[in-house]
Amino acid sequence: xxxxxxxxxxxxxxxxxxxxxxxxxxxxxxxxxxxxxxxxxxxxxxxxxxxxxxxxxxxxxxxxxxxxxxxxxxxxxxxxxxxxxxxxxxxxxxxxxxxxxxxxxxxxxxxxxxxxxxxxxxxxxxxxxxxxxxxxxxxxxxxxxxxxxxxxxxxxxxxxxxxxxxxxxxxxxxxxxxxxxxxxxxxxxxxxxxxxxxxxxxxxxxxxxxxxxxxxxxxxxxxxxxxxxxxxxxxxxxxxxxxxxxxxxxxxxxxxxxxxxxxxxxxxxxxxxxxxxxx
Amino acid sequence: xxxxxxxxxxxxxxxxxxxxxxxxxxxxxxxxxxxxxxxxxxxxxxxxxxxxxxxxxxxxxxxxxxxxxxxxxxxxxxxxxxxxxxxxxxxxxxxxxxxxxxxxxxxxxxxxxxxxxxxxxxxxxxxxxxxxxxxxxxxxxxxxxxxxxxxxxxxxxxxxxxxxxxxxxxxxxxxxxxxxxxxxxxxxxxxxxxxxxxxxxxxxxxxxxxxxxxxxxxxxxxxxxxxxxxxxxxxxxxxxxxxxxxxxxxxxxxxxxxxxxxxxxxxxxxxxxxxxxxxxxxxxxxxxxxxxxxxxxxxxxxxxxxxxxxxxxxxxxxxx
Amino acid sequence: xxxxxxxxxxxxxxxxxxxxxxxxxxxxxxxxxxxxxxxxxxxxxxxxxxxxxxxxxxxxxxxxxxxxxxxxxxxxxxxxxxxxxxxxxxxxxxxxxxxxxxxxxxxxxxxxxxxxxxxxxxxxxxxxxxxxxxxxxxxxxxxxxxxxxxxxxxxxxxxxxxxxxxxxxxxxxxxxxxxxxxxxxxxxxxxxxxxxxxxxxxxxxxxxxxxxxxxxxxxxxxxxxxxxxxxxxxxxxxxxxxxxxxxxxxxxxxxxxxxxxxxxxxxxxxxxxxxxxxxxxxxxxxxxxxxxxxxxxxxxxxxxxxxxxxxxxxxxx
Numbered sequence: 001x002x003x004x005x006x007x008x009x010x011x012x013x014x015x016x017x018x019x020x021x022x023x024x025x026x027x028x029x030x031x032x033x034x035x036x037x038x039x040x041x042x043x044x045x046x047x048x049x050x051x052x053x054x055x056x057x058x059x060x061x062x063x064x065x066x067x068x069x070x071x072x073x074x075x076x077x078x079x080x081x082x083x084x085x086x087x088x089x090x091x092x093x094x095x096x097x098x099x100x101x102x103x104x105x106x107x108x109x110x111x112x113x114x115x116x117x118x119x120x121x122x123x124x125x126x127x128x129x130x131x132x133x134x135x136x137x138x139x140x141x142x143x144x145x146x147x148x149x150x151x152x153x154x155x156x157x158x159x160x161x162x163x164x165x166x167x168x169x170x171x172x173x174x175x176x177x178x179x180x181x182x183x184x185x186x187x188x189x190x191x192x193x194x195x196x197x198x199x200x201x202x203x204x205x206x207x208x209x210x211x212x213x214x215x216x217x218x219x220x221x222x223x224x225x226x227x228x229x230x231x232x233x234x235x236x237x238x239x240x241x242x243x244x245x246x247x248x249x250x251x252x253x254x255x256x257x258x259x260x261x262x263x264x265x266x267x268x269x270x271x272x273x274x275x276x277x278x279x
Numbered sequence: 280x281x282x283x284x285x286x287x288x289x290x291x292x293x294x295x296x297x298x299x300x301x302x303x304x305x306x307x308x309x310x311x312x313x314x315x316x317x318x319x320x321x322x323x324x325x326x327x328x329x330x331x332x333x334x335x336x337x338x339x340x341x342x343x344x345x346x347x348x349x350x351x352x353x354x355x356x357x358x359x360x361x362x363x364x365x366x367x368x369x370x371x372x373x374x375x376x377x378x379x380x381x382x383x384x385x386x387x388x389x390x391x392x393x394x395x396x397x398x399x400x401x402x403x404x405x406x407x408x409x410x411x412x413x414x415x416x417x418x419x420x421x422x423x424x425x426x427x428x429x430x431x432x433x434x435x436x437x438x439x440x441x442x443x444x445x446x447x448x449x450x451x452x453x454x455x456x457x458x459x460x461x462x463x464x465x466x467x468x469x470x471x472x473x474x475x476x477x478x479x480x481x482x483x484x485x486x487x488x489x490x491x492x493x494x495x496x497x498x499x500x501x502x503x504x505x506x507x508x509x510x511x512x513x514x515x516x517x518x519x520x521x522x523x524x525x526x527x528x529x530x531x532x533x534x535x536x537x538x539x540x541x542x543x544x545x546x547x548x549x550x551x552x553x554x555x556x557x558x559x560x561x562x563x564x565x566x567x568x569x570x571x572x573x574x575x576x577x578x579x580x581x582x583x584x585x586x587x588x589x590x591x592x593x594x595x596x597x598x599x
Numbered sequence: 600x601x602x603x604x605x606x607x608x609x610x611x612x613x614x615x616x617x618x619x620x621x622x623x624x625x626x627x628x629x630x631x632x633x634x635x636x637x638x639x640x641x642x643x644x645x646x647x648x649x650x651x652x653x654x655x656x657x658x659x660x661x662x663x664x665x666x667x668x669x670x671x672x673x674x675x676x677x678x679x680x681x682x683x684x685x686x687x688x689x690x691x692x693x694x695x696x697x698x699x700x701x702x703x704x705x706x707x708x709x710x711x712x713x714x715x716x717x718x719x720x721x722x723x724x725x726x727x728x729x730x731x732x733x734x735x736x737x738x739x740x741x742x743x744x745x746x747x748x749x750x751x752x753x754x755x756x757x758x759x760x761x762x763x764x765x766x767x768x769x770x771x772x773x774x775x776x777x778x779x780x781x782x783x784x785x786x787x788x789x790x791x792x793x794x795x796x797x798x799x800x801x802x803x804x805x806x807x808x809x810x811x812x813x814x815x816x817x818x819x820x821x822x823x824x825x826x827x828x829x830x831x832x833x834x835x836x837x838x839x840x841x842x843x844x845x846x847x848x849x850x851x852x853x854x855x856x857x858x859x860x861x862x863x864x865x866x867x868x869x870x871x872x873x874x875x876x877x878x879x880x881x882x883x884x885x886x887x888x889x890x891x892x893x894x895x896x897x898x899x900x901x902x903x904x905x906x907x908x909x910x911x912x913x914x915x916x
């Protein structure tokens with residue numbers, strides 16, 4: 001683990017990504033401390049103010065401080081991201097491991113199930129789930145979690161199939177190791193790398209998905225400080241108040257960009273056997 | 280002898296600062312098959328490719344004189360001029376026929392391509408000529424085969440196609456870089472026969488790169504031995520193989536396993552890596568006859584017999 | 600090849616079945632009494648009765664499903680609860696717009712990505728490569744609805760060159776028609792271009808290393824023909840599979856982009872249906888879009904089989 005982090009730190013792109021993401025995480029955790037104003041507070045008579053010393057990123061049409069909302073938006077994105085990806089990772093890996101380890105009927109059924117979920121475009125599936133459940137942060141996290149479960153399942157299954165066939169696992173099995181032992185001592189540690197990479201990448205998409213769904217009005221609650229909600233409002237005021245839309249968009253872009261960079265770097269660092277492009 | 284086809288004089292080849300070939304001087308005569316022998320890392324493939332100037336895009340630096348027919352130095356030509364020579368006056372056959380043929384092009388088209396580029400033929404005419412070439416290299420049912428893809432053919436067949444592509448425009452010089460190494464014994468023999476026959480029919484000069492001395496004795500008129508980026512011996516194949524004068528050549532011959540031989544006698548040590556070569560004779564570290572002299576001065580060619588040259592301070596001494 | 604195609608077809612059928620099952624289940628997963636929820640504020644006894652009989656809601660679920668499936672296979676997807684218009688009709692009206700949007704997005708994406716990706720590979724490590732890679736990464740990270748907003752700000756509001764929304768069909772004139780689609784196609788195609796660019800670059804890098812590219816040089820093939828005719832032709836095969844996956848992104852993204860640019864397409868219809876709780880319409884749209892995606896994937900597989908000579912001329916991959 002230490003060597004992986006060390007290797008990551010050496011790559012300039014990954015180093016930047018780690019720093020930026022750490023800053024985002026800091027904003028998320030310390031938002032209540034760092035935000036100059038309450039993100040819900042509407043300042044009378046200060047609607048649509050340009051960025052100034054008083055309001056660093058200006059205000060929206062309700063007079064709410066954009067900078068504070070942006071910080072809290074990071075909190076929202078991380079909250080949604082962690083839970084949604086957590087759900088997808090847990091369920092997906094479980095399903096994938098069961099399918100890959102026990103093969104047979106379980107594999108056939110589960111793989112088909114995942115294929116069916118894959119047949120839905122991601123956003124559409126999330127929309128459909130939200131349509132059924134109704135808007136709200138909790139439902140949103142579940143919806144995104146469901147959408148990303150299949151990819152984790154597929155990766156877990158593939159990894160299990162590959163690791164299961166490795167010599168040290170065969171050896172353990174022939175020495176009488178039980179299923180649980182093999183699963184926890186041999187399989188899980190070895191299938192971790194691709195899952196870690198996917199977690200990072202899925203986090204990026206979870207942030208995008210939350211923003212997109214909130215933008216459409218089918219995500220978090222309408223007045224919650226979310227980057228997607230901010231963009232939704234900002235869109236209508238582009239001419240008069242460009243700052244309302246530009247800053248949240250930048251926030252999302254930078255977050256996704258750095259998650260992608262980190263994911264790519266992790267992929268290179270964790271599996272040197274994979275085809276790597278060296279400059 | 281007749282005017283040489285190709286003369287290399289003091290050729291140096293280096294890759295990103297590492298010298299791969301040093302002070303190479305060699306002549307090729309029209310119509311002969313010259314075997315270029317050496318282990319991997321000796322610089323033989325690089326030398327061959329330098330004649331087509333293929334490695335410069337990848338960072339190779341080539342200096343010296345490459346005199347070819349009417350061109351006093353190929354190194355003075357522009358890329359465009361080189362392109363008109365490649366596949367036309369000088370052609371190349373690579374070692375692995377599976378990877379050297381484009382998997383998504385039909386083989387007839389791959390041969391026809393040289394006709395279209397260098398002879399300006401149109402599609403149909405080029406295809407017809409291609410079929411003729413396929414026949415000339417001994418491919419059965421050439422018209423049918425022309426429409427197939429490389430993966431549908433055997434290694435020997437693919438190599439014939441490689442040769443067809445190379446000889447299509449009747450080049451003056453054919454460079455064959457270990458064309459039979461990837462093939463099995465019987466196929467190897469047929470390809471060698473093919474090359475010999477084509478040389479006799481078309482009078483093509485062949486630079487045959489190999490590490491296999493058996494092929495040299497069977498196919499080549501003359502042989503040049505490379506070691507560590509230096510030329511250590513040249514001469515007629517019969518002369519060199521029966522009476523090798525350079526210690527490396529001698530050791531190489533001795534290391535070839537013979538039937539009924541119980542103990543193998545490989546050459547002790549490893550060939551030098553580019554950049555780690557000793558300043559003097561590259562073979563000195565492993566040479567049984569090495570003396571202090573060998574470690575200080577780079578070698579020069581000296582005469583041991585008519586047209587049989589080797590680069591060794593100790594030439595003529597020692598037993599094989 | 601026939602064996603491969605058959606295998607793919609057999610694979611698609613259960614997926615389509617599952618898709619239909621899931622689409623059907625949507626309505627019935629809505630918490631609460633279906634009829635009340637379905638009708639919401641438009642509840643009247645009359646409508647409730649009509650709905651119950653149309654959906655056969657008093658029947659056991661499996662029966663309901665097969666009744667519904669039977670109707671679907673005959674082309675009857677029910678009627679919109681809000682407008683009463685047959686779902687099939689409503690979708691048919693909107694479909695061309697979405698097809699045009701998705702088509703142009705993909706085209707623009709390919710036109711940008713393949714040359715840039717090839718350039719990046721050929722000039723690996725140099726500034727062309729860096730620029731292309733950064734462009735690719737940006738395209739992946741920028742949210743398409745934000746990009747759309749920025750494009751509108753710049754090209755519509757600031758420069759006034761292009762409309763900020765609305766749709767003009769082809770019969771209104773090609774120029775007029777295209778002007779309404781350029782910005783949406785750019786916004787939607789950006790991410791697609793990014794993915795294809797990365798894929799093209801990595802595929803080309805592998806191809807350029809191959810012996811047959813060296814042989815092409817040794818034959819005197821001119822540079823452009825060598826890169827494109829010998830190189831890209833090989834690299835395109837893996838890129839094709841990526842295109843298939845992108846279709847999913849395009850179909851999903853069309854919802855957002857059509858909304859931002861007020862394009863009367865299928866995506867926007869789906870969104871409105873969801874917002875209006877018009878479940879018959881939602882069901883129809885989702886079923887259609889998911890089925891289309893599954894079929895597009897199948898089509899890409901077929902194209903892959905046709906293009907890959909190893910599959911075409913006998914044998915399996």
